[in-house]
Amino acid sequence: MSSFRPFGLTAWLAAPMAAALLMPVTLSPACAQAVAVAPTAPQAASPAPGPQTTTPATSQQESPEQRGLTARAIDKVKQVAKSAGDIFSRVPCLPPKDAHKGGAKSMGSLPHVASKLVAGKPVVIVAFGSSSTAGFGASSPDFNYPNRLAAQLHRQYPTADITVINAGVGGEDAPEMMKRLQKEVIDVHPDLVIWQVGTNAVLRNLDPGDTAKLVEDGITRIQAVGDADIVLVDPQYSPRVTERPESAGKMVKLLGRVAELRHVGIFPRFEVMRDWHEKQDIPVESFVISDGLHMNDWGYACFAQLLGDDIIRSVGQIKLGVNVPANVRTYRPM
Structure with missing residues (x-):
């Protein structure tokens, strides 16, 4: 592990x-x-x-x-x-260009983790996934996305007791992750689970429907034993993934549907990264390493920032007294 x-x-x-x-x-x-x-x-x-x-x-x-x-x-x-x-000194990290033009839905809520941060209670976040959670492609562990996210939250809430656990294992997808779900996620009693999944299933030509079913089963298990917030992260927009457009498209669509049905968050990484390239005119090699698959330091950093900004906004909602129903959790970081 x-x-x-x-x-x-x-x-x-x-x-x-x-x-x-x-x-x-x-x-x-x-x-x-x-x-x-x-x-x-x-x-x-x-x-x-x-x-x-x-x-x-x-x-x-x-x-x-x-x-x-x-x-x-x-x-x-x-x-x-x-x-x-x-x-970000050379290329800034910006939200998707259509974020404020009516093309993006407003975020929902991460009520559990936000309420604990507002109350000053300890918070445990589990980053669950494969190599892009473990941080393959980053120049050092400091630059993987869980560490970047932890540092951002650390700066924003300097007196808070926040722990971010990196439970990423390279090469895995839903079948392998389900085998360690109990020990590495459920038994940790997290307040937030960020589950990155689906990329390796696309690369292996696995049935996206089978992956979605396993992920839904995993969410059900997590929800059965606690009230942790859950955010799914779909595949990355990178050459190795986009060369399989049919499978990648089905995976992105099905994971979004699972998030909607189970009332959990979805970070649309595929669409966010595509926006970097197609609308912000950032070359793919500026956020993906030479293997055509994994993100580099900038890619991980921007991904972590946008995700962290969503958590911070959710805390802000609670502080302002915005009562977002607990079952309205599907959101987009735009």
């Missing part, structure tokens, strides 16, 4: 000054994303937002050890903010 907990969210933010430094109210959606620093990131640095780079005065009552913790926390914040800007 390749599960890991990439961020102990209370560890490096234990110093009291760090929380004040990271107040999210000044962050715009364009700079809300964050990552753990990867020394291999090639892009030039972008200036970090002011509130995240300002060093607060140290209290006279702090011991040398406390001052050391505070300084390390501040350094970490600066590094994370710098890395967040680096990855």
Whole structure:
């Protein structure tokens, strides 16, 4: 099992000054994303937002050890903010172009995880899937999407106890994932499950209907033992997938139908990535590595940002008192 907990969210933010430094109210959606620093990131640095780079005065009552913790926390914040800007310094991560032109449905709700974040309760997120969850193609583990998502939420909610578990295993699809669903998802008692599935079934010429049935069965099992929010992630738009248009199209359609029937979220990765290429004029090689299948650092980062933005908006709905019914969960990050 390749599960890991990439961020102990209370560890490096234990110093009291760090929380004040990271107040999210000044962050715009364009700079809300964050990552753990990867020394291999090639892009030039972008200036970090002011509130995240300002060093607060140290209290006279702090011991040398406390001052050391505070300084390390501040350094970490600066590094994370710098890395967040680096990855999008050449090509920004934008939502699909039709998002505000009536072509996209407004998102529904992730009521369970949002309510826990609002209440300040610990949150566990399981990223369940195959190689694009494990992070194949990323220059380092810091740049896979679960780590990027964890860092973004970490910056947005600096005092929250959030754990993101990467349960991605390369080469798997629904049949193999179902064998580890109990141990790696259900037994963890997650608040949110992000289930990326379907790509390997397309590449193996498996029946999309069989995959959809297994995924629906898996959702039923998760829902039977708890009230975790669930988001399905459909296949990526990449040359290896699009060369099988009939199978890929059926898979995307059926996973969307399962999400609608089971009242869970659907992140339409295929359509989002197609928008990058066809409407935002981003070359495929700018977000897919040379194997024609897996995403690169930018692709994972933008995917994580859009997904994280949806979680943050859902929290905002709860804070504003928007009462979205729990059974209205299907949404699109647009």
